[in-house]
Amino acid sequence: MLEAPKPKTITTQAMEKIRQLIFDGELAAGSDHLESELADRLGMSRTPVREATLMLAQQGLLEVRPRKGVRISTLSLKDMGEIYSVLTELESLAAEEAASSGYSDEDLKALKQSIEAMETALEREDREAWAHADDAFHDELVRLGGNSRVESIVSMMANQVRRARAMTLYIRPLPLKSNEDHRAVYDAIKEGDSDKARDRHRSHRQHAREVLIDLLKKHKLFHI
DSSP: OOOOOOOOOHHHHHHHHHHHHTTTTTTTTTEEEOOOHHHHHHOOOHHHHHHHHHHHHHSSEEEEEEEEEEEOOOOOOOHHHHHOOOOOOOHHHHHHHHTTTTTOTTTTHHHHHHHHHHHHHHHHHOOHHHHHHHHHHHHHHHHHTTEEEEEEEEHHHHHHHHHHEEEEEEEEOOOHHHHHHHHHHHHHHHHHHHHHHHHHHHHHHHHHHHHHHHHHHHOOOOOO
């Protein structure tokens, strides 16, 4: 059986709050912020905020500048293309490994629940709920892959894609195809078809990349 998730630390909570401020555009790309400013904004001490910014720097969301605070990172279309290429291959490997692991229905319960949550969100046209469930699906897929190094690298890069998705969430069509892909990947893993799981997930990520890059170009968001 897989281990249950551990409780979130104060540092993790600080990281998630700062990350959401970046996703929401309240901490804009290219803007500078002092550690004390962020601590006051979050109502936390400076220590967990400092640790959180170091974690976010590893994820490419900001740059820590000694004695000057942090600068929110700017991403180009080229950056997004490169990040998607890496994530596509690593997540596809995770799907392949998950399918060959002989997981039970109980082991796959969280993955299935994330898909059901996405379907419910789409029925309500609740894009933010869909995005939250989409994150849960990809996180759980990588966890099921059972490779801690893949999980570490993906966690460092995935939030850069999620930031771009957050900026385009309300200017894109409802992601119905995305959910069909998720269901197909889940079915392949459940059936133990590693080739199908890998290939279907790769196709899913490649399509998502095309949709995102096209949206950014269409709306002249060449740097985000």
